[in-house]
Amino acid sequence: METMDDTASKQVTTAVLLAAGTGSRLQPLTNDAPKCLSEVNGIAILERLVRCLRSNGFERLIVVVGYLDQRVRKFLDQWDDELQIDYVINPVYATTNNLYSFWLARESINEPFLLVESDVVFDAALMEDMLQPDKIAVSNMQDWMDGTTVTVDLFQRVFAFQIGSGGDLGGVRHKTVNMYSFTLASWRRVSERLSQYVAAGRVNDYYETVFAEMVADGSLSLEAVDFDSGRWYEIDTLEDLHEAELMFPGRPLGGDSLSLAVTTT
Numbered sequence: 001m002e003t004m005d006d007t008a009s010k011q012v013t014t015a016v017l018l019a020a021g022t023g024s025r026l027q028p029l030t031n032d033a034p035k036c037l038s039e040v041n042g043i044a045i046l047e048r049l050v051r052c053l054r055s056n057g058f059e060r061l062i063v064v065v066g067y068l069d070q071r072v073r074k075f076l077d078q079w080d081d082e083l084q085i086d087y088v089i090n091p092v093y094a095t096t097n098n099l100y101s102f103w104l105a106r107e108s109i110n111e112p113f114l115l116v117e118s119d120v121v122f123d124a125a126l127m128e129d130m131l132q133p134d135k136i137a138v139s140n141m142q143d144w145m146d147g148t149t150v151t152v153d154l155f156q157r158v159f160a161f162q163i164g165s166g167g168d169l170g171g172v173r174h175k176t177v178n179m180y181s182f183t184l185a186s187w188r189r190v191s192e193r194l195s196q197y198v199a200a201g202r203v204n205d206y207y208e209t210v211f212a213e214m215v216a217d218g219s220l221s222l223e224a225v226d227f228d229s230g231r232w233y234e235i236d237t238l239e240d241l242h243e244a245e246l247m248f249p250g251r252p253l254g255g256d257s258l259s260l261a262v263t264t265t
Contacts, residue, residue: 011131012112012181013059017049019118020066020093020101025237034068036118037075038241041250045121045235046072048248050079052124056131060084062108064101066093092203099210100203103194109187117178121244122232129225130181136222137177139232147234148208149173156224161212176208177227178234189219 023035030038036046053061061083065072069089076085088105090096102115112133130137136158138150151160151173162173182190193210197203214220233244 010112011057012114012133013057014062014109014111014113015053015058015060016062016064016102016105016109016113016115017118018064018098018101018115019046019072020064020069020090021098021118022067022094023119026235026241029238029241032068034065034072034118035235037071038235040121040235040241040244040248043248043250044075045118046075048121049116049118050076050083052122052127054082055124056127058083058114060086062086062088062105062113064088064090064105066090066101096203097206099194099197099205099207102207103191103198106191106194109191110184112181112183113187115180115182119235120178120232121235121248122177122227123230126227126230126232127179130179133181133183134186134222135181135225137179137227138174138224139177139227140174142175148176148206150176150224152224158215158222158224161208161215163206163208163212174224177232180211180222186220190214193219 017036019034019036021035023030023038026035026038036049037044039045040048050061061076063072063076063085065087066089069087073087079085086108088101088108090101090104093101098117114127114130126137129135136150138152149162150158151162153159190210193214194207197205197210211220211222215222231247233240233247235241235244
């Protein structure tokens with residue numbers, strides 16, 4: 001029988017994508033399409049992600065959907081012969097946050113996995129060091145970055161999260177890239193803590209709040225993976241989308257354009 005220690009040494013081949021939100025800060029682009037189908041120079045964010053997963057040997061994708069979920073399903077139907085795709089529905093996506101979406105996926109996750117959000121574009125090669133579990137993707141702070149940061153020690157282990165502006169705990173802060181990998185043992189501890197938050201009615205919190213608490217009490221250990229060697233961008237607003245288009249070209253990405261197939265039907 002395979003143990004949790006055995007699974008910890010294996011390359012991650014399952015990804016969990018959180019794609020339930022309305023993407024209100026990208027309106028009007030998200031008035032009739034979910035955020036993950038927003039295009040960067042003609043290529044949907046979701047297409048870029050799926051191609052990155054395939055090029056890095058992923059076999060399964062678990063997608064938490066909510067807002068306009070049929071559009072996501074229709075898009076991913078074109079990949080179902082190359083990835084096992086499973087869906088988790090967040091029926092209250094409009095009144096909950098990503099912590100709740102992540103918690104809803106708990107019964108579908110029985111193996112080490114990569115967690116990624118639907119608003120990040122990045123070079124596929126950057127994912128390689130995330131394929132071993134219990135990692136967190138980070139980047140040195142730049143002017144355009146905001147949101148959650150972490151502080152790491154000399155061994156690249158995260159010892160503190162700062163949610164939003166946070167406090168000054170010393171050391172150099174790194175911006176989180178909204179990508180994490182977990183062993184099954186770590187996930188079981190995280191899932192238990194998420195359940196505690198949901199039971200307490202804290203469904204509007206960010207999952208980073210749970211990670212911060214667990215890192216602080218020693219129940220979660222994450223090693224930082226530097227994303228500064230390549231290109232990445234987090235897209236929350238129309239201005240972000242413009243900046244991402246300056247950074248990432250359009251075709252060729254490899255293969256036919258699935259974005260056009262979705263937007264013209």
